[in-house]
Amino acid sequence: MEVPFARPLFTEADGAAVAEAVMSGWVSQGPRVRAFEEAFAARVGAKEAVATTNCTTALQLALYVAGVGPGDEVVIPSLSFIATANAVWQNGATPVFADIDPDTYNLDPQSAERAISDRTKAIMPVHQIGLPADMDEFQRIASKHGLLLVEDAACAVGATYKGRPIGSLNSPACFSLHPRKVITTGEGGMITTNDPELAARMRKLRQHAMDLSDLARHNASDIVFEAYPERGWNMRMTDMQAALGLCQLEALDEILAERARQAARYTAAIAELPYLEPPFEPEYAVRTWQSYAVRVDPRSPVNRTELMRRLHRDGVATRRGIMAIHHEPAYADPKALLPHTDAAAREVLLLPLFPGLGDDAQDHVIERLAAHLVAAKAA
Ligand SMILES: Cc1ncc(COP(=O)(O)O)c(C=O)c1O
Numbered sequence: 355m356e357v358p359f360a361r362p363l364f365t366e367a368d369g370a371a372v373a374e375a376v377m378s379g380w381v382s383q384g385p386r387v388r389a390f391e392e393a394f395a396a397r398v399g400a401k402e403a404v405a406t407t408n409c410t411t412a413l414q415l416a417l418y419v420a421g422v423g424p425g426d427e428v429v430i431p432s433l434s435f436i437a438t439a440n441a442v443w444q445n446g447a448t449p450v451f452a453d454i455d456p457d458t459y460n461l462d463p464q465s466a467e468r469a470i471s472d473r474t475k476a477i478m479p480v481h482q483i484g485l486p487a488d489m490d491e492f493q494r495i496a497s498k499h500g501l502l503l504v505e506d507a508a509c510a511v512g513a514t515y516k517g518r519p520i521g522s523l524n525s526p527a528c529f530s531l532h533p534r535k536v537i538t539t540g541e542g543g544m545i546t547t548n549d550p551e552l553a554a555r556m557r558k559l560r561q562h563a564m565d566l567s568d569l570a571r572h573n574a575s576d577i578v579f580e581a582y583p584e585r586g587w588n589m590r591m592t593d594m595q596a597a598l599g600l601c602q603l604e605a606l607d608e609i610l611a612e613r614a615r616q617a618a619r620y621t622a623a624i625a626e627l628p629y630l631e632p633p634f635e636p637e638y639a640v641r642t643w644q645s646y647a648v649r650v651d652p653r654s655p656v657n658r659t660e661l662m663r664r665l666h667r668d669g670v671a672t673r674r675g676i677m678a679i680h681h682e683p684a685y686a687d688p689k690a691l692l693p694h695t696d697a698a699a700r701e702v703l704l705l706p707l708f709p710g711l712g713d714d715a716q717d718h719v720i721e722r723l724a725a726h727l728v729a730a731k732a733a
Contacts, residue, residue, distance in 0.1 A: 355718045359671035360645075362533045363609060363709040368601045375597040382592045383561065383568045390596035391544070393603050394529075398511065398521030400546035402553035405591040405599075406560055409508045409530030412543035413441030415556055415589060416526040417476060420502040422447045426475035430506075431461040432680040433695045434480045438506050439679045447475070451680050451687065456694040457634040459483070459647070459676060459702075463491035467499075476502040481510035481520055482676060483704075484536065484642030485633075489515050489523055504528065509644035511536050512610045516638050521546040531595070536609055536642045537602035539595035560589035612709045613643035616716060620646050620705060623720040628731040629654035630723065645704040647675050655730040658701050661723075668722045675702025 375386055387405050395403035406412040422428055424446035430438050432451035442449040453465040461479045470477075477496055479487035489505075496503045507513075508530035510520040521527045529535075531542030547553050558565060563586030571578055621632045631649040650658040662672045678699035680687040705719055 355715065356669040357671060357706050357711070357715045357719055358708075359673055359704070359706050360534055360708045361710055362538045363605065365601070365605075368598055371597040371601050372594045375593045378593070380593055383590050384593045385569065386593040386596040386600065387591050388569060390591075390599045390603075393600055394544050395521075395546060397603055397606065398519045398527075398546055400521045400527075401548045402546065402550055403521075404545045404547070404553050404556045404560065405596065406543040406545065406589040407591060408532065408541050409506075409528050409543040410437040410441050410444075411560075411587070411589040412528035412530075412545045413437070413478070413504065413506060414444040415559060415587070416504045416528050416545050417441060417445050417447070417478070418559070419552055419555055420476050420504055420526070422475045422502075425473065427471060427473045429461075429466045429469045429474060429477045430679075431480055431482070431695070432678045432685075432690065432692050433459060433676050433698055434482065434506065434679060435508070435677065436679050436682060436684065437508070438478065438480055439685055441506075442478070448473075449679075449685070450474070451685075451690055451692060451695075453692045454482075454694050454698060455488075456698065458485055458487075458636060459698055460485060460487040461492075462694070463488055463495055466492070467495050470495075470499055470501070474499070474501060476504055478504045478506055480506040480508070481513060483647060484509040484513050484644035485636070486510065486513050486515035486520055486639040486641070488638075489525075493524070508532075509535060510642055512606050513642045514640045522548070524548060526552070531599060531602075534644075536613070536644055537599070537606055539591070539599040539602065542591055542595050542599060543589075559584075559586040562586045562588060609709050610642060613707060616707050616711060617643045617646050619713070619716060620648075620707070620720070624648060624723075627724055627727050629656075629727050643707060645673075646707040647702050647704055649675075649698075649701050650703065652697075652701060654727065655733065656726055658703050661726060662703055664726050665719075665722055668718075670719050670722055671706060673704040675699065675704060 503525035505527035507527040566580040
């Protein structure tokens with residue numbers, strides 16, 4: 355049996371909605387993009403949502419309007435996808451890595467506070483694989499040091515922190531709509547904020563800072579000439595993507611419920627297996643189960659990488675857990691002391707989990723895990 359790692363959930367209605375956008379003739383930055391922004395903001399309890407080309411550009415833009423630029427530092431976790439650091443670099447600023455909480459794999463507030471220098475402008479916690487970071491603590495540290503917060507919420511659409519949806523807290527939150535995420539528009543990003551002025555500025559900056567939107571020009575009763583009061587980028591989402599996003603958003607609750615069901619099945623099975631630690635479940639948060647991360651005990655005779663190799667031979671696709679950015683040549687920092695990050699990067703793997711993964715396929719994954727680990731324990 356071949357078990358893929360992840361697969362987006364698309365229906366015929368999704369395809370029809372995209373086709374309708376094409377046939378409407380308005381394929382970029384049109385009414386569907388606006389409708390998607392409104393629906394997204396409503397879903398996560400934010401006043402505003404601003405669509406972009408992807409989460410990396412969303413993070414870049416949110417940091418830019420927070421005033422992050424050359425000479426500034428932004429504290430981030432090293433244990434994250436490299437896009438978290440690249441978004442800082444795209445603003446000419448320097449990412450400074452702090453360690454994680456070994457249970458949640460999220461940025462540790464104390465470690466982040468220790469990484470603050472007189473050049474620090476912002477802290478960017480990541481809601482890693484859809485588990486919210488400890489935002490009250492980050493808000494406290496940010497106000498104590500006069501810093502801004504931007505949330506990397508790439509994997510966190512539908513997650514809640516102390517009962518409040520991610521996206522509704524008082525910092526800009528940036529979401530990814532990449533196919534590996536809970537819902538997808540192929541590529542795509544979204545920034546939520548409760549500040550309408552900030553949202554208006556971001557909508558201009560994503561379109562070369564043009565002071566007139568396509569929608570406003572279209573609806574104008576006379577000719578209008580646009581102006582460019584500052585410099586900006588092209589971070590425009592298409593209406594085909596937005597049409598798909600509107601459909602995906604409608605399926606979000608169903609997708610989250612199915613992901614949670616599969617995660618509970620893994621957790622029950624893993625409780626019976628040697629050398630595996632299921633994901634930590636904090637009481638303060640509801641996560642998205644963007645991925646199911648298991649930790650292989652360093653005392654296991656079959657280590658994380660060897661277990662992945664054996665599962666691969668069994669037809670089960672897995673991925674390593676979250677990368678450590680400071681281990682990569684692009685951001686190599688041999689002096690960084692991040693022991694919890696180093697351990698998580700070495701010991702964690704992600705198991706297949708997606709709507710459409712049948713129980714029989716999931717049982718096969720569990721059975722293969724058991725075969726390798728129970729045999730190793732007996733040997
Ligand atoms: C934590 C994190 N931040 C940022 C990104 C970048 O998202 P995108 O691919 O939409 O640019 C990802 C994507 O995997 C991610 O996992």
